[in-house]
Amino acid sequence: MRASSVEQIIIETLSKEHAHLTSQQVFEIIRKRLPAVNQSTVYRALTRLVDSGKVSVSDMGTKAVVYELLTDGLHHHLVCQKCRQIMTIGHEEVEDFFGDLQLKNHFQIVTNHLILFGICENCQVGTNTNTEEM
């Protein structure tokens, strides 16, 4: 697999940003360096990076999925459905569960950026519909 120029620039972009970016955001940033690049090229390069395990893709409850460069220490997220707060948890909190599942089901887990939805501490109080809309 050869490292296309677009893949390289995406990796550099994502490592600078260190955030969860939509494909549109990646596209806009990349255009500054490669003005002629096509959006479907970006989609396909992102797909290749995801397939090769260098980048994660996740639905965090927004209308567009987000991409993030995977660093050495894996992490995961808890997303509050009321206030949209995103909590980050380390892979240690997930490791044993994954290990058990793998043993019991003879299944090698590849998921590297788990997103769990729920209600954060702040939004749990009473029937409180605080913090924001929805």
Added chain:
Amino acid sequence: MRASSVEQIIIETLSKEHAHLTSQQVFEIIRKRLPAVNQSTVYRALTRLVDSGKVSVSDMGTKAVVYELLTDGLHHHLVCQKCRQIMTIGHEEVEDFFGDLQLKNHFQIVTNHLILFGICENCQVGTNTNTEEM
């Protein structure tokens, strides 16, 4: 929240099918009973059913997300990225993990249909790229 006619029919449809259906598939089936229904109406009714916890929505690695009626016993899935096989696991296998996370993070998990991707036993053998394409 009033139970719209489309919501009712979606629930009946999903309980009959008892499968993971795309919104397009739901739409096609519903059209047989409500020929004039609009696709965005189906999208919005599905969204309401998901928000109210009656239906799950999941990206199982196909280009369109799938919906499933939630029954009493929750279940989850392991999806093989090579052969696309879908394994089903009971909520017992996930319960303790969710419980721990909830305690440690003061976060009430709502996710009710977890999808984990990986490689099934059959596809793990050697550098074997067996079973199907990809």
Added chain:
DNA sequence: ATTGCATTTGCAACTATTTGCATTATAATG
């Protein structure tokens, strides 16, 4: 039945993502 209010629906426009196909770039071979 009539009114008032909140929810649902249709419709059209819009955003997001995928795909087929022809072309171009890169790597591998000779």
Added chain:
DNA sequence: CATTATAATGCAAATAGTTGCAAATGCAAT
């Protein structure tokens, strides 16, 4: 370097999913 194979790109069309707004509908209180 010329030839061949493979992977990446652009482009346009197709498929998915979302949203604003106005009209229709359901429900409850006159």
